[in-house]
Structures are given as C-alpha cells and as structure tokens.
Amino acid sequence: xxxxxxxxxxxxxxxxxxxxxxxxxxxxxxxxxxxxxxxxxxxxxxxxxxxxxxxxxxxxxxxxxxxxxxxxxxxxxxxxxxxxxxxxxxxxxxxxxxxxxxxxxxxxxxxxxxxxxxxxxxxxxxxxxxxxxxxxxxxxxxxxxxxxxxxxxxxxxxxxxxxxxxxxxxxxxxxxxxxxxxxxxxxxxxxxxxxxxxxxxxxxxxxxxxxxxxxxxxxxxxxxxxxxxxxxxxxxxxxxxxxxx
Numbered sequence: 001x002x003x004x005x006x007x008x009x010x011x012x013x014x015x016x017x018x019x020x021x022x023x024x025x026x027x028x029x030x031x032x033x034x035x036x037x038x039x040x041x042x043x044x045x046x047x048x049x050x051x052x053x054x055x056x057x058x059x060x061x062x063x064x065x066x067x068x069x070x071x072x073x074x075x076x077x078x079x080x081x082x083x084x085x086x087x088x089x090x091x092x093x094x095x096x097x098x099x100x101x102x103x104x105x106x107x108x109x110x111x112x113x114x115x116x117x118x119x120x121x122x123x124x125x126x127x128x129x130x131x132x133x134x135x136x137x138x139x140x141x142x143x144x145x146x147x148x149x150x151x152x153x154x155x156x157x158x159x160x161x162x163x164x165x166x167x168x169x170x171x172x173x174x175x176x177x178x179x180x181x182x183x184x185x186x187x188x189x190x191x192x193x194x195x196x197x198x199x200x201x202x203x204x205x206x207x208x209x210x211x212x213x214x215x216x217x218x219x220x221x222x223x224x225x226x227x228x229x230x231x232x233x234x235x236x237x238x239x240x241x242x243x244x245x
Contacts, residue, residue, distance in 0.1 A: 008069065008108075009116050016060040017113040017223075022122040024220040028227035029110040033103045035231040042091060044237040045098035051230055052105035061112045066105075069112075073104045116140060125214060138192075145191050149184045 012018055017025065036048050056066055077100050085093035111119065120133045157180065 008111050009114065011061045011065055012113055012115045014060060015113040016058065017109075019219075020113075020223055021214060021216050021220040022114045022118040023125055023214060024216060024224050025110055025114055026119065026122045026126070028224055029106050032106050032227050032231055035234055036099055036102050036106075039099065039234060039238050040095065041238045042095055042098070044234045045095055045102065047237075048234055049098045049102040049105070052102050052109065056105055056109055059109060059113050061109075066108055066112065069108055070101075070104060073100070077101060077104075121214065138196075141195070142188065142192055145188045145195075146184065149188045149191070150180075152187075153180045153184055 032048075036045070039045050039048065057063075077097055080100060081093045081097045084096045114122075116137075120137055123133050123136075124130065157176065
C-alpha cells in the first residue's frame with residue numbers, strides 16, 4: 001500500500017516554464033534574490049514582490065500548491081516582522097516582510113517549475129561537488145520514505161486499537177510511540193538500501209542523467225533578460241537613479 005506525497009515539483013511538467021533551461025532559471029533566481037536582499041527602498045521591494053507574484057501566476061502552477069508551500073515559510077516571515085517592528089520601525093518590518101516573501105516566491109517558482117533531477121543537473125553544470133548533489137538527492141527521497149513508513153505504522157497502530165495516551169504522562173503511549181519511531185527508522189533504512197541497490201543495478205554512477213539535454217534557446221535568453229532588466233530597475237530605484245511615481 002502506497003501513500004501519495006505532495007512533492008514540490010509535482011506540477012513542473014504542466015507549467016509554462018517547464019521547457020526553460022534549468023541553468024538559466026537557477027542563475028536568474030539566485031541573482032534576483034541577491035538583488036532583493038540588498039534592497040532597502042520600500043517601493044522597490046514592493047515591486048519585487050509583485051514581480052514574483054505575476055510570474056507565479058503566469059507559470060501555470062496551481063495557486064493552491066504555491067500557497068500551501070508558502071505557508072510553511074509564513075511563521076518565519078511573521079517572526080521577522082514582529083522582531084523588526086519591536087526593535088526598529090514599522091517601515092523596516094514591512095520591508096523585511098516584502099524581502100523574505102519575494103525571495104521565497106522566487107525560490108518556489110524555481111523548484112515548482114523545474115523537475116528535481118533537472119535542478120541537480122544544473123547544479124552539477126555549475127560545478128557544485130558531486131557529493132553535495134548526491135546528498136541532496138538521497139535526502140530528498142529519504143524524506144518521503146520516512147513519511148511513507150510513518151503513515152504505514154500509524155495505520156498499523158490504529159488497526160491494533162491504539163488511540164493515543166490518556167495524558168502526556170502515559171508511559172504506555174510513550175513506549176508504543178518509541179517502538180514506532182525505532183521501527184520507522186529501521187524499515188526506512190531497509191527500503192533506502194534496496195532503492196540504492198536498484199540504482200546501482202541500473203548503472204547509477206553518481207551523475208544526474210536526464211532525457212533532455214541542457215541547451216539555451218531564445219526563450220531562455222528572453223527569460224534571463226527579463227530578470228536581469230527588472231533587477232537593474234530595482235537597483236536603480238535603490239540608488240535613486242529612477243523614481244517610481
């Protein structure tokens with residue numbers, strides 16, 4: 001029995017940016033986030049946030065998927081907003097909120113429109129060490145193995161009549177949960193080992209291989225020009241070379 005998981009790239013193939021070169025998307029995203037991190041002008045930060053929201057809407061990725069992933073970062077945004085509001089000013093608090101929100105949306109746009117293997121392949125092209133890419137790959141996959149095994153064990157506990165402890169100090173409930181955690185780790189490790197053996201039997205050597213070859217096309221150049229041009233506009237507004245009215 002398997003369980004469905006809401007993987008971050010599940011809608012990548014249906015997005016309008018799917019066919020764009022992952023190297024270009026990765027470079028544009030990192031460049032844009034670096035620019036946003038340096039902005040202090042509130043208007044520029046607001047435009048950066050609107051820019052990412054427009055791209056998210058244009059990507060074709062379901063808004064429910066984007067919102068559900070953005071909510072995971074919301075507590076950190078709220079904490080940063082409250083901290084800046086109490087220690088600095090309301091303007092700085094709003095600025096940090098815009099800054100983090102725009103950066104998170106840019107990252108979500110990148111990973112939601114690019115298959116995970118393509119992202120790793122782009123990282124390898126940028127000479128990111130092979131061991132780092134492999135660690136990202138197996139960590140990402142092992143997370144879903146843990147979730148799957150936890151779901152199985154939870155179902156098994158319910159089938160045996162376990163409904164939870166009577167209170168927080170119920171030693172019997174703690175004992176059952178501790179056994180569950182141990183079995184989840186053991187069974188996940190066994191499944192992960194089998195998956196790795198299956199990869200080796202299919203010729204896995206550590207390289208990220210995909211059917212499509214990486215190739216920069218005209219649309220990729222246009223995508224890069226859009227990001228770089230808008231980023232330059234934001235920098236000009238920060239330097240007060242351009243005044244937005």
